[in-house]
Amino acid sequence: MFAVRNIQVRRRRAGARFAAGGSLLPENRVERECRCGGRLEKKKSDGGRISWLSENRVERGEKWECRCGGLVIGDILKALRIPHALVLETSFDRPNLKYEVIEKSKVPLEQLGKLLSDRFKGSSGIVYCLSKNECMEVSKFLNEKCKIKTVYYHAGLSARQRMTVQQKWHTGEVHVVCATIAFGMGIDKPDVRFVIHNTLSKSIESYYQESGRAGRDNLPSECVALYQKKDFSRIVCMLRSGGGKKASFKTAMEQARTMQHYCENKVKCRRQMLLEHFGESFNPRVCKNGSSSCDNCVKSTS
């Protein structure tokens, strides 16, 4: 048994080749972002680790992309009852993404506005926020004080409102969307040039997934996390008020701390931190010598 990185499970039957995608995530979550547009179905639970599997799709010969550090290949193959499947492993690395963490100033919203106008003017991107209120506040501030046209998106909007926001953003009528993590399902916009986290994500898995919405066209794109210590406390508050079980709270806290360490580390290659989290070893020289070096690699002199 070994940790799954980015694997594709394929089943060959009568010479069939399979093509469709889905993402398996740890902790019983599946991102419903099938590239084929297909719906993923809840099929079976395997010790709480794999609860979303679509056996039928695999039976018909679909390809699965699994992006998680917690699952093991053996578990997946067993649950899908395809022990002899051909397993292809590919890297988690996204060479066109530049990762960066910027410490928040005393006037973080102005700082965000400046960042957007200085570096991302006219580019399409997402500003991820922790709560609905934060989305609305950030969007309002950028519209009114910084004269940057933005829209906001969160789960509290009606289906119609959400569709309007998505359309405006997809067509380029508005370049920036301030959103909670509710914004993401089904997004397949290739030319997202930046993903800024106005508040850090709750876990590395979430961060990798959310920031990964940048640069799907493989052109250079930026993933910036704006960070301040007290944002971590906001996450802790949110987890405490979540009312989950003790064990899940502990896990969530550990995940949040790992994300905090990512933000506070000013030395280690960010790409290396992300990839190591998914069990992949990575030589930071590749990042340093690449075209989208992370902020820490740019700073390092060795």
Ligand SMILES: [Zn+2]
């Ligand atoms: Zn690096």
